Amino acid sequence: MPDSVNIPKPIFEELLAHARDEAPNEACGILAGRNGSVSHIYRVKNGDPNPEIRYLMDNREQLWVQKNMRHNGLELAVIYHSHPKSEAYPSATDIKLAFYPDAAYLLVSLADPARPVARAFRITNGAVREIGYTLI
Numbered sequence: 852m853p854d855s856v857n858i859p860k861p862i863f864e865e866l867l868a869h870a871r872d873e874a875p876n877e878a879c880g881i882l883a884g885r886n887g888s889v890s891h892i893y894r895v896k897n898g899d900p901n902p903e904i905r906y907l908m909d910n911r912e913q914l915w916v917q918k919n920m921r922h923n924g925l926e927l928a929v930i931y932h933s934h935p936k937s938e939a940y941p942s943a944t945d946i947k948l949a950f951y952p953d954a955a956y957l958l959v960s961l962a963d964p965a966r967p968v969a970r971a972f973r974i975t976n977g978a979v980r981e982i983g984y985t986l987i
């Protein structure tokens with residue numbers, strides 16, 4: 852698996868729009884594609900009881916997305932979520948609940964609404980490592 856991820860600009864724009872739509876709550880979702888190149892974005896409902904400070908993908912929607920990905924021959928590439936008020940770095944909870952070591956975790960910070968910041972990480976057994984992403 853390549854250690855960076857290619858994200859088409861329109862999908863990245865859609866991801867930022869999702870983050871803005873959900874603010875002040877955290878937005879979350881999935882980017883899927885093939886061979887590390889993203890081709891699809893799936894918004895997923897944030898089912899956490901405290902959506903302003905945490906995210907938990909709604910179970911039913913996540914299952915539907917996984918089914919749809921399989922149907923389209925897509926792989927999970929990126930799990931994204933937003934931090935409406937804090938920096939684009941995984942929180943302690945994000946790290947504890949990162950169950951997909953092969954996925955990139957993309958975080959978008961809206962702390963400065965005029966300048967959203969996005970960073971991508973891999974999270975493996977509690978270890979956080981920043982990886983690159985390229986807008987294509």
Ligand SMILES: [Zn+2]
Pocket residue numbers: 905906932933934940941942945
């Ligand atoms: Zn977070």
